[in-house]
Amino acid sequence: MKNSIKVQRAIHELTQADLAKKVNVSTWTINMLEANKYNPSFSLAMRIARFFDKPVEEIFIYEEGD
Amino acid sequence: MYSNLLLPTKFKKAGWIMLIAGLSLGILLHFNSFVYQFFNMPWPSLFSEDEKSILVLAPNNIADELASILLICSILCLGFSREPNEDDGIAALRRESLIWAVVINYLLLLFAVIFIRELLFLKILAYNMFTVGLVYVGRFNYFLYVKYPVKNHEKLN
Numbered sequence: 001m002k003n004s005i006k007v008q009r010a011i012h013e014l015t016q017a018d019l020a021k022k023v024n025v026s027t028w029t030i031n032m033l034e035a036n037k038y039n040p041s042f043s044l045a046m047r048i049a050r051f052f053d054k055p056v057e058e059i060f061i062y063e064e065g066d
Numbered sequence: 067m068y069s070n071l072l073l074p075t076k077f078k079k080a081g082w083i084m085l086i087a088g089l090s091l092g093i094l095l096h097f098n099s100f101v102y103q104f105f106n107m108p109w110p111s112l113f114s115e116d117e118k119s120i121l122v123l124a125p126n127n128i129a130d131e132l133a134s135i136l137l138i139c140s141i142l143c144l145g146f147s148r149e150p151n152e153d154d155g156i157a158a159l160r161r162e163s164l165i166w167a168v169v170i171n172y173l174l175l176l177f178a179v180i181f182i183r184e185l186l187f188l189k190i191l192a193y194n195m196f197t198v199g200l201v202y203v204g205r206f207n208y209f210l211y212v213k214y215p216v217k218n219h220e221k222l223n
Contacts, residue, residue, distance in 0.1 A: 016216065020151075027216040029155025035214065041154050 002061045006034045008052045023047045073147040081143030085203075088136030095129055105129040134195075141199030145206065159209055167202035 009019055016034070020027040025044060032038035033048075040048070040060070049056040109126035149156050174197055178190045 025153040026149070026151035026156060028151070028210060028214065029153055031214060031216055032155050037214070038155050038158060044154055 001039050002036055002063065003033060004059055004061070005030070005048065008054070008059065012052070019048075019051075022051050071146070072152065073143065075148050075150050077143040077147035081140045081147065084136045084140035085144060088133050088140055091129065091133040092137065095133060101127055102129050105132065137196050138199070141196065141203055144203045145199060149210070156210070160206060163202050163206040163209070166205055167198045170201050171198040 005019070009016070016030045017027045020030045023044065024047070029038065033040060045056050045060055049059045052059060105127045106125065107128060108123040109128055109131065110121060111124040111126070112121055171194065175194055178187060178194070182190055
């Protein structure tokens with residue numbers, strides 16, 4: 001599953017550590033999400049989307065086969 | 067992985083110390099046939115071959131027991147102590163590493179069953195006790211700290 005977390009972070013001028021603190025996960029998890037190495041749980045996806053004030057499907061792009 | 071089953075983070079440091087001690091002693095025992103006399107002492111034995119009673123203190127060289135205890139405790143401390151920032155992502159890495167470790171362990175065992183005979187097979191069985199834990203700890207820490215290290219210093223990367 002692709003995502004636009006890195007773009008949103010750039011818009012909000014946040015580091016990975018800043019975002020990790022805001023959504024209550026480790027910086028490593030944000031790192032993995034941006035590298036598309038980890039699909040988040042529903043609650044984490046919701047927390048990230050709500051933090052950026054965007055719909056989930058705008059941050060996380062579901063692709064066939066995911 | 068249920069994070070409330072994990073040990074506190076401070077166990078990790080003790081785990082690394084025990085791993086270094088256990089591996090060093092294990093390697094020494096593997097490559098030297100020399101018996102370290104200072105490891106000779108009475109040791110509890112549940113079923114002794116010499117004694118008819120159950121649970122006796124029998125003389126024993128405890129070097130191999132000590133190496134095994136250190137390795138097992140180190141694997142438990144390193145593999146199952148909470149990371150300072152334990153979360154969903156790290157729990158997923160734990161699960162994945164554990165699956166990899168079990169698969170690799172059985173592939174090694176399968177190889178040994180097919181191709182290795184007699185005393186060497188028993189030796190491999192003894193080492194095989196630790197491979198699942200060591201592969202799990204190795205893969206978990208490699209992915210967490212080496213392959214995908216966190217770059218806190220970069221503003222937007």
